[in-house]
Amino acid sequence: MLFNSLHFLVFFPVIVGLYYGLPARWRGALLLLASYYFYMSWRAAYALLLLGTTLIDYYSGYRMGQLATKRERRPYLYLSLVSNLGTLFVFKYFNFFRDAALQVAGTLNLPQAAIPAFELLLPVGVSFYTFQSVGYIIDVYQGRLEAERNLGRFALFVAFFPQLVAGPIERGGHMLPQYQRTHSFDYARIVSGLRLMAWGLFKKVVVADRLAAFVNPVYNNPQQHPEGPLLVLATLAFTFQIYGDFSGYTDMARGAARVLGFDFNLNFRQPYLSASVPEFWRRWHISLSNWFRDYVYIPLGGSRVQPARAYGNLLAVFLISGLWHGANWTFLVWGGLHGLYLVASTWARPLRQQLAQATGLAAHPRLRRSVGVLVTFGLVAYAWIFFRANSLGDAVFISQHLLSGWSLSSRKTASLLLEFSQHYRPELAVAVFAVLLMLGVEYFGRARSLQDWVVARPVGVRWVGYAGLCLLILYLGIFNSTSFIYFQF
Structure with missing residues (x-):
């Protein structure tokens, strides 16, 4: 079900x-x-x-x-x-x-x-x-x-x-x-839970399932789409697809539990606004990250040991995390990449401080953070290639061709992009709109929980928003009972 x-x-x-x-x-x-x-x-x-x-x-x-x-x-x-x-x-x-x-x-x-x-x-x-x-x-x-x-x-x-x-x-x-505990009927809590369920359903059926229309044709047959622009487009689409899919499931789970009187822990906290890979893992799939930290990383010695062993602990944890996601070499490589990212981030911390001083970024914290968010997003999106690819060979092929075909004079690339965009034009417009809406709502609600942010709006604004969200789900959602990505794990 x-x-x-x-x-x-x-x-x-x-x-x-x-x-x-x-x-x-x-x-x-x-x-x-x-x-x-x-x-x-x-x-x-x-x-x-x-x-x-x-x-x-x-x-x-x-x-x-x-x-x-x-x-x-x-x-x-x-x-x-x-x-x-x-x-x-x-x-x-x-x-x-x-x-x-x-x-x-x-x-x-x-x-x-x-x-x-x-x-x-x-x-x-x-x-x-x-x-x-x-x-x-x-x-x-x-x-x-x-x-x-x-x-x-x-x-x-x-x-x-x-x-x-x-x-x-x-x-x-x-x-x-x-x-x-005995949970009595609480109107405000039930409305809060239903609101969270509706938002999660929007992220699943309007964002994730529509983005799948761009991701699946490319990633299921990457050799038929060897041009870099299409591969980059599909990779970016999957980056937001998996977020909409998994965080959407989590929102629906937390909302359903809240309706019944139970409280689940937050599992996502705007992960693509992270300015470093360690911060990303404090914001993405938080319950699993904390599980590996408490039951694997810390028992191995964590960061309390010599640096070389601490780096080994990080790599081991993320290789195990990759294997947890699936019995496939692609997941091991994905986990290994994130392990290397964290090792490099820890090792290079003094170097980053020096570089920030030398370039003047240290005096502009917002600009420095923006650069960090862009770099982190790029690293995470690249690693998603190995997570999504059907085989290690497909992942390597996609990685090798990301930068190919970007010349503006390439008629073949231009015609491929034009054909692709024309074939998916309605879905592309809806998907872009849905992603921007999802990111915008969660960005403006980032300083506190999204629920608190919504409750702080005037009652009329809230109900107009509820009605609009329901209409978006009904008219733009894809209701073909598409399974959630993480059900395979």
């Missing part, structure tokens, strides 16, 4: 009505049943996998809560890690590592074992709910969080439908207390 589907349009109001109509003691059971129904709408059998993860981690956490020392808790930590990471490995990474091992064996002329491939459909959201559950287990093991003793409450923490398949990745300390 997709947030941008008719199925969800019927499902969600029914759940909200039942939720506020039932006595408080039955609401948790309703949400749990609704969450499993939501998940089973994709593939019912994989609900057993979700249930298995829940039961093992509940038992592991419960047993650790009865033990005083880390040494006593450790077997249960290992039980959880092996079951969760083993599930990810079997469903997501087995074939990738199998193929890599066979390629290495073939290159070294070693005998190749007959290892069968697993023809398994990747369970939707498995990377998100396993990471959320693992974070809970580690917090209990470390003594930062008390084990949840109520099985139903823990099951809802793992499976709550707004965030089940694409995050945000929440922490037990933030969400579990919320499941113990």
Whole structure:
């Protein structure tokens, strides 16, 4: 079931009505049943996998809560890690590592074992709910969080439908207390949640899905579009497509949870206004960045070790992050690029200070930041090539041809651009308008949350804006139930 589907349009109001109509003691059971129904709408059998993860981690956490020392808790930590990471490995990474091992064996002329491939459909959201559950287990093991003793409450923490398949990745300390509270009907909060859902739907169906019309023809057949201008256009389109798609999902998830009385953490904060790559990762997919920081980077030693090892820690974290996104060399390269960006940013910090002094940018902080935003945007957009490309060969081809065909005298390039723009003229105009509107609204609301910015407008202005947003969604949106990009992870 997709947030941008008719199925969800019927499902969600029914759940909200039942939720506020039932006595408080039955609401948790309703949400749990609704969450499993939501998940089973994709593939019912994989609900057993979700249930298995829940039961093992509940038992592991419960047993650790009865033990005083880390040494006593450790077997249960290992039980959880092996079951969760083993599930990810079997469903997501087995074939990738199998193929890599066979390629290495073939290159070294070693005998190749007959290892069968697993023809398994990747369970939707498995990377998100396993990471959320693992974070809970580690917090209990470390003594930062008390084990949840109520099985139903823990099951809802793992499976709550707004965030089940694409995050945000929440922490037990933030969400579990919320499941113990009784949420009364609050008109202002519900309006706030619906407003956030509408804004997320706009970013998905008007921005992201329309930009896909430019991205997919080029990236699915890059050899047929070897001219740099088309490749740059498609790359820029994907840069905003993935933001509209993923942040749109997050807005809808946060809005749906808010309608029901729950609060999810912010997952995006105008990431393309970042003046450095480290700042970008403090603004993009914040819940995953924080997860890797707390559960991988800091345990590896973080920045408290010698510089060479700290750089190695950064690279390791981003290579793992790339692999988390998908079992493909393209994602490893994407993660490695961002790891190198962060290493270079950390290493070159004194050099940047000297350069700013020498060029006079230090005396003009706004200009300096603007330059930083442009450079960071370019680096991030380039890395998206490897994220979006269907293969490493396609990504390399696109990278090699980005600068080709830019001569103004090139009739072939001009005719290609003219043909492309004429074919997509209506969609291009709508897409450009939608992107500018999205960026403009979020830019003017950047000093505080977008919700607060909207609430501060006069009531008449607000309702005109609501009506306009709904009309834009209805008339400009693409409602073909296009899946969200991050569902594949």
